[in-house]
Amino acid sequence: MPYQPGTDWQFDVPTSGSKRLPPAARYVESLTHQGYSFEAAIADLIDNSIDAGAKNVVVSFLRDDDRLVSLLVIDDGHGMDDEALDVAMTIGGQRTYTADALGHFGAGLKAASLSHSDALTVISRTKRSPATGRRWVTAQAQDDFTCDIVEARYCQGLIDRYDGVISWHGTIVRWDGVRAFGTVTAGQTDRFLNETIERLETHLGLYLHRFLGRDDFHLDIVVEDVRTREELDHRGVEEIDPFGYRIPGRAGFPRSYKAPIEGVGELELEAHIWPPKSPLVAFRGIGPLAERQGFYIYRNDRLVQAGGWNGTRSGETHHNLARVAINLPPQSNRVFSLTVKKDGVNVTPAFARGLEQATDVDGGTFMQYLREAEQVYRDAARRSTEVQRKEVIPPGKGVDPKIKRTIRDELPTLEGEDPITFRWESMSSEVFFDIDREEHIVRLNKEYRQAFNSGRRSGSNDAPTLKAMLYLMLEKNFRMGRSSAQRDDEMALWNSILLSAARCELTRGEESP
Secondary structure (H helix, E strand, O other), rough: OOOOOOOOOOOOOOOOOOOOOOOOOOHHHHHHOOOOHHHHHHHHHHHHHHHHOOOEEEEEEEEOOOOEEEEEEEOOOOOHHHHHHHHHHHHOOOOOOOOOOOOOOOOHHHHHHHOOEEEEEEEOOOOOOOEEEEEEHHHHHHHHHHHHHHHHHHHHHHHHOOOOOOOEEEEEEEEOOOOHHOOOOOHHHHHHHHHHHHHHHHHHHHOOOHOOOOOOOEEEEEEEOOOOEEEEEEEEEOOOOOOOOOOOOOOOOEEEEEEEEOOOOOEEEEEEEOOOOOOOOHHOOOHHHHHHHHHEEOOOOOOEEEOOOOOOOOHHHHHHHHHEEEEEEOOOOOEEEOOOOOOOEEEOOOHHHHHHHOOOOOOOOOHHHHHHHHHHHHHHHHOOOOOOOEEEEEEOOOOOHHHHHHHHHOOEEOOOOEEEEEEOOOOOOOOOOEOOOOOOOEEHHHHHHHOOOOOOOOOOOOOHHHHHHHHHHOOOOOOOOOOOOOHHHHHHHHHHHHHHHHHHHHHHHHOOO
């Protein structure tokens, strides 16, 4: 007899029992296709470090000659014992998050890592338990969910290798078989690293800027020779505050608006108007302006959305100066939902309805704010008197990151050009510096290195004043291509004077008590 629907609607679906259906082992394969960008994946790992109370985090690219072999994220957080590590490495493992934790779904460590590497190893130590480790190998996990237990002596050895970061407790996340590393062709490792680290610096500097602005949190990116352990590059990540202008685009801003959101309550919107035509990295250096206008949404001080209007309006050029900071309410709700990759927030129509009713203390509406931002943009567009600075080739390795950030703030950079590297080398004592136009290298005579370090230990980013001055003097020689008699004579003059100055500095150092 054919199925005959009942006359009465059943509001609850009737059931006749239940059965357990565990995920198939190939579920691990789905974790490799979560759509994490490289930068978002690293940021997710650092979220775990922050949740663990870390004060110092290091992202280390391990290099063997011209080959990249592994990537590590090292922190000095409180670490994990065997039981906690098992939970952390379990696909879909259950753990409790505190109200102020950055972790949210419990999948970030595995999904972020396996999106970019073929093997994930986690080594950890607490103050009261020895070093322990687990390893997921994607191919192996796809067969039977098998997770390896890492040999105890190796765990302790790796912890000891990084005792400059980890003292009593901490965690090391290791990626092997990083798929992006396998795409680097011979001779392109330096370029790949520079471009990758630049993107990573920008992403981490932006999304973690509130943490990086604190005195007790430090994040570094290094390139390490895997055999000699020499640091080939070392950059401290600086905060990039998307509201870090010096003077607002219009007096009276930022301005606070209150939006009544059904199911949430009163939500505060901190509305900003950027000064027009700002050269700052925090304005121009974090992506296309049309994509960076709009809402900057934070969850527990971590930026989880950098721009966009969440469907409340479309991005328009004349709103490029409008940015609005929102802190998500701590309690769970049905209006705001975070994406798994923590790079966006989904909202319900209740948010748009609340925006329509948002007002400041004087009764001004959110729509009036947008009109003011638009007016500032249009007024600036009508002005034609603006000094245009020439595009420059940016500085690269050997220059302190703070100097590089300032140069990017102040000068437009040429796209597609290899940055200018500064390197100390053995040279004739009658030469202070020379340049390699083809390779974009400024070579400095290491015989005079200590003259500019005041007895301090030398490092790859040392002598910042000297290098900044030389960059400003020499950059045009790389940008303008072949040499000319005038530029060669100019460099010979600078060489002579700087050589004399360096010898004076060394003499003064010998004479000091």
